[in-house]
Amino acid sequence: MVIADVQGISFQKHSETAGKITIGREINSFHKMALHPPVYWAQRNDKVLVSVQLEDVKDEKITVNNTTLSFSGKGGSAQNDYHVDLEFYSNIVPEESKQRKGGREYFFDLKKKEEGFWPRLLKDSKKPPYLKVDFNRWKDEDDSDVDDALNEPNLEDLMKNMGTADTKGFDPGEANDADSEDSDDEELPDLE
Numbered sequence: 304m305v306i307a308d309v310q311g312i313s314f315q316k317h318s319e320t321a322g323k324i325t326i327g328r329e330i331n332s333f334h335k336m337a338l339h340p341p342v343y344w345a346q347r348n349d350k351v352l353v354s355v356q357l358e359d360v361k362d363e364k365i366t367v368n369n370t371t372l373s374f375s376g377k378g379g380s381a382q383n384d385y386h387v388d389l390e391f392y393s394n395i396v397p398e399e400s401k402q403r404k405g406g407r408e409y410f411f412d413l414k415k416k417e418e419g420f421w422p423r424l425l426k427d428s429k430k431p432p433y434l435k436v437d438f439n440r441w442k443d444e445d446d447s448d449v450d451d452a453l454n455e456p457n458l459e460d461l462m463k464n465m466g467t468a469d470t471k472g473f474d475p476g477e478a479n480d481a482d483s484e485d486s487d488d489e490e491l492p493d494l495e
Contacts, residue, residue, distance in 0.1 A: 337375065337386035343437035344424045351395065351424065352440050353411040357385055360409070367397045370426075372411060387433070392421045 341356040355374050363376030375386040394416040401412040415421075424434065 337384040339387050339431070339433040340374070340378070340385045342387055342389070342434050343440075344434065345437040345440035345442070346421060346424075347442055348420065349415055349418050350400075351391070351411075351413045351415060351421070352437065353389070353413060353424075354437055354440075355387065355409040355411075356407060357409070358407040360404075363409070365402070365409070367395075367400060367402075367411070367413070369394045369397065369416070372413070374409065389424065390426045392423055392426055393417065 343354040343356065345352045353372060357376070357378040359380070359382070360376045360378040361382065363374070366373040370391055372389045372391070373387070375384070377383065378385055391413075396414040396416050399414040403410045403412075423430070425431075
């Protein structure tokens with residue numbers, strides 16, 4: 304006998320005399336909904352930098368327009384469904400924006416339509432729990448804009464380039480200069 308069904312939770316009474324109530328959870332569409340990937344953001348005077356942190360992404364669908372960024376796909380070790388819609392605080396220029404897929408992130412360099420610092424990324428003043436500030440890429444208004452985030456080497460790029468440096472003509476024996484004296488080259492006194 305079902306007494307009540309609230310948000311997929313059924314309350315059932317075992318017997319009229321015992322009066323015990325047990326909770327049984329029904330499987331519903333809530334468990335099949337897409338998860339939100341972690342999203343990091345930073346900004347410059349002329350652009351917004353957004354990073355969707357998700358590894359092994361498959362079947363991704365990305366839409367960028369003047370006011371929104373929409374990302375969905377399967378990812379992570381369990382290949383769960385992920386989806387996020389970001390409605391920006393102000394307009395961007397999608398035609399002049401860039402995106403890059405890394406091993407564990409999708410990175411977006413989004414050109415602002417009007418220069419200036421935004422007080423927040425999203426139009427809604429309530430910050431969602433999956434959205435965080437990317438302090439590695441963050442620059443304050445008074446910091447210089449010398450570096451370009453798309454040209455910054457990330458760990459994945461550095462690992463690919465390991466061991467590919469030009470080492471022609473390098474002889475480790477030549478590194479030790481015979482004329483230089485080192486403090487540990489002196490003879491040790493005899494023990495008494």
